[in-house]
Structures are given as C-alpha cells and as structure tokens.
Amino acid sequence: MIAFLHHLQQHNPGPDLRVHTQMFGLNCSLLDYSGTVRVEPRNQQLHLSYPIPKRWSGWDDARVVGRTADLSEATAMLLAAFEHQPRPSDWRDELLTTPTKKTPQNLETLHIRLQRISEQAPETLYAYYEALQTDTTLVIKYAAEHMLAFLAQVSDETSIATYWCYTQGTSLTLTNHDAMHTGVTVTPTANISYSISYSLDSDRALWPDAQVEGSPRSLDDVIHMTAVAIRQIGMNV
Numbered sequence: 001m002i003a004f005l006h007h008l009q010q011h012n013p014g015p016d017l018r019v020h021t022q023m024f025g026l027n028c029s030l031l032d033y034s035g036t037v038r039v040e041p042r043n044q045q046l047h048l049s050y051p052i053p054k055r056w057s058g059w060d061d062a063r064v065v066g067r068t069a070d071l072s073e074a075t076a077m078l079l080a081a082f083e084h085q086p087r088p089s090d091w092r093d094e095l096l097t098t099p100t101k102k103t104p105q106n107l108e109t110l111h112i113r114l115q116r117i118s119e120q121a122p123e124t125l126y127a128y129y130e131a132l133q134t135d136t137t138l139v140i141k142y143a144a145e146h147m148l149a150f151l152a153q154v155s156d157e158t159s160i161a162t163y164w165c166y167t168q169g170t171s172l173t174l175t176n177h178d179a180m181h182t183g184v185t186v187t188p189t190a191n192i193s194y195s196i197s198y199s200l201d202s203d204r205a206l207w208p209d210a211q212v213e214g215s216p217r218s219l220d221d222v223i224h225m226t227a228v229a230i231r232q233i234g235m236n237v
Contacts, residue, residue: 001026001041007071008078030082037081039074042067046074050085052212058232059214059225064200066207073208080206107224111156117166117178125151128167143170143188146219150186150194153223163235174226176235184229186222189215194222198229 001024008019016031025040038049049063056062064085068074116125129151132144147170163174163183175183182199189195197213199205212229216222230236 001039004039004046004071004074007075011072011075028078035082035085037078037085038063039078045069046071048074048077048081048207049213050081052086056086057212057214058228059212062212062214064206064210065197065213066210068208077207084206107220108227110154110223110227110230111159111161112154112174113157113159113162114151114155114165114174115162117164117180119179120166125155125165125167125172129170132170139190140170146188146194147172147186149219150222153219154226161236163230174230174235183235184226184233186226193217194219196222196225196229198233201233 005019005026008017018029018031020027020029022038023040025038027036027038029036035050038047040047045067046069047065047067049065051061051063054060054062064081066077068077114125116123120128126148129144129147132140133148135141135144150172164176164178164181165172165174166180167173168180171185171187173180173183173185175181177183184198185196187195187197194216195213196216197211200210200212214225216225
C-alpha cells in the first residue's frame, strides 16, 4: 500500500483527490462526487472495488471488483472508476424506493442439474466436498459443509436446466462450457458464510477481468442470488 500511495502521489488526478485509511485499505474519492473506490491489499495484489445499483447488478449491496499487481494499472483502474462509476442520479430510484424485505416467499429458488466438467470427472461434486469435509483444517471443513448444504438445495438430477461446473479449492463455478470458463462462482467465506460473483462483459467492464461481487447473508440468499446472476449474464438454458 505504501508503494501504491507513492505512485498515486505522482499520477493522481489533482487536488480534488481525497484518500482515507480504513483498516488495511484506502477509501478514495473526489470532492465533486461522493462515490468511493476502495483499494486494499490481498494475496500480493491490489483489490479495487466500488458499489453499483441493483438495477445494474441484479443484487442488493453489490460491488464491482478488479485486481492487479501492477501499480500503474491500479492507478489507471482507480481513475477509470472515478470517471465511469455510478453517479447519484443512478441511485435515485433505489433511494426513493423502500427496500422489499427478503422472505422465503419472495426469494427465487433454483433447481438445476450440475454436470462437472470433463477435466474433473468422474469424481462427483458430493464426493469432492465430502472429502474436504474430513480435512483437519476447520475453515476448510466448515466451508465444505456449507457447499454441501448449497448443493442439497439446488442440485436436481431430474431438471432439464443443466450447467457445467467446476471446483477450485472450496469454490464452485457454474458455466455454459465444458471447461474452466467464466460464469457464476459461489465461495464459502472465512466467516462461514458465502460470497458470490460473476464476470462482467468486456464492453461493460471498466477494468480487466472485472467481476460483480455480492455477500449473501444466508443459504436462501445465495440460492436467490445465483438464480439472478444466471439470468443477469444470459446463462439461462
């Protein structure tokens, strides 16, 4: 972060830039706009993110996230976000609308057939996560339990809606391709909850490999958000 700050001082957009520390990261904003871009170090990379409205993402409290290890690229990503991220007018409809309380009655459900990609077959998803469930590391063990709970709710071998899927660590990605391709990724998080993300189209993304990320608060939430994301990126069968 120190190296990024030095680089930012040399290439910043001018005196209107404001930077505030929060935990290990930075909240960056401009005087003429209240929007904030978050920059934080993770796994030897800089993660940049900013919030987007539900009508753009399909989710409540969604963020666009980008990653880079290059300081020049990180600065360029920050400036691009200032120029193109949502303005107050983009949030107006949501600010004027009382949020609908999510209940089991208005959350979408999902019943799909999951076919593991050829590269990872013939081991089934259940076998994969059941093996992780025996891991001596508690974080992995509990993550596997949460993914098994997710599979128990959405996996339906009789469904005509079939998606390829693959695993990476404890995460699961649904895709339309028999390969490790972009799609919708569900990941159990360190606090024994879930994170969910999908890739933005190149013509909509400000950053390379940009993703929309959300933080569901329950199993019902993650199922609902997965269904919304599948529709949002045109993955419907």
